[in-house]
Amino acid sequence: MKQRSKLLISIVAAVTLLSACNEQTTAPAKQPVANEEQQKKQAPLELxxxxxxxxxxxxxxxxxxxxxxxxxxxxxxxxxxxxxxxxxxxxxxxxxxxxxxxxxxxxxxxxxxxxxxxxxxxxxxxxxxxxxxxxxxxxxxxxxxxxxxxxxxxxxxxxxxxxxxxxxxxxxxxxTETETSEQPNESFFTYKSSNQPFQANILNGYQAEAVEPGKDMIFLDEEKASMTVELIDDGADWSLIEEQAEQYVKASSKDGTVEKVTWTKGTLLNGADVYKSAITDGEVYVFVVKSGTPMRLTIFVQQADGLDPFLQMAETIKRID
CATH class of the missing domain: 3.40.1000.10 (Mog1/PsbP, alpha/beta/alpha sandwich)
Known part of the structure; x- marks a missing residue:
């Protein structure tokens, strides 16, 4: 019995020693923590x-x-x-x-x-x-x-x-804050299209961007008020352009009615053929401008007084070939 007891004690001691050895051999698995500390000590970004x-x-x-x-x-x-x-x-x-x-x-x-x-x-x-x-x-x-x-x-x-x-x-x-007393803010910025050869003065609060080849849009809120600018090249078929303008307004109209007038205001737009109609949420206008900078302008507004800012910006459109 004493020999068996001694043998049992020896086995328990061996198992305990083996477990301790295993714990020592698995300790290095925590090394990534040291790597994380090294990463934290790396130099900050150079800005x-x-x-x-x-x-x-x-x-x-x-x-x-x-x-x-x-x-x-x-x-x-x-x-x-x-x-x-x-x-x-x-x-x-x-x-x-x-x-x-x-x-x-x-x-x-x-x-x-x-x-x-x-x-x-x-x-x-x-x-x-x-x-x-x-x-x-x-x-x-x-x-x-x-x-x-x-x-x-x-x-x-x-x-x-x-x-x-x-x-x-x-x-x-x-x-940064601007010193308005010395440098007053302009009421507009000059937009140079990367899509078509023109520039225009855009009123503050409005935005301008290319929407597809041959079309730029100026808008306050595209869902409520916008103006699409399309330059017309020399030699264009004006009868076709006018027909397209009329058909577009007719399709947008809430009752199919299209009114055509000759614009008599401003400088650049003076003499333009204008097709207009009432739509569900406002009015649509298509200006066909044949002189100065030939172009087609399609304007959507919800209220009549929303048209004037677009006309003001349209008057500043300048071709820059």
Missing amino acids: TPVESTNQPFTISLLPKFSLEAEEPGKDVVMHESEQEQWMRIELLPKEAKEQMETYAKERAMAVSEEATPFEGTLPFEDAIVYEASVDNSVVYIIGVTEDAPMFLTVFTKKEDNWLDRFMTMAKTIQQ
Whole structure:
């Protein structure tokens, strides 16, 4: 019995020793914690503050990125070698955030009808985000609805997606106050179309953008008030253009009635043929302008007094071949 007891004690001691050895051999599995500590100690991102000369804001940029004015009211962040990856920055008036959902969705659908809400996370507490795929690229339309609303449009690649890099820089954007007593704000900005050879003065609060080849849209809220600009080339078949204008207004009319008048106001629009009609939510006008800058203007407004701002902007349209 004593021998059996000694043998049993020896076995228990061996098992205990073996367990202790096993615990020692598995301890190194915690090494990744040390790697995490090393990562935390890595040097912070190198960001360089830059001030826009086009809009009142500053932004901190990663190495090899630059800030450039694209046109009045729009700046772009570009990489020195990856020209297909870039971000557009547009500051907006405070009241724009009330319509941000509409604006963001419309812009996304203009990029692709298959655009969908973005399900990832961004460094903004309040933002409406859509993403749209175009060939091998991805476009993110980001409407920031915080106290300083703005639109961010990120163009990147599917296989080499730089959204995180652009967001690292975007979260540093700080709007600066303008000294209105010394530099009063203009009531408009000059829009130079990248789609058609023209420019126009756009009233503050309105937006302008290319919607498809040969068409630019100026709008306050596309659902309520907008003007589409289509330049007409020399040698155009004016009888066909007028027929199309009349048919378009007739199709939009709530009762099929179309009124045609000759415009007698302004300078650029004076003498234009105008087709107009009442629609369900307002009025539609199509201006066929044959002299000066030949073009077709299609205007939708909900109230009659909404027409004047578009006419004011239309008078500033200038071809810049």
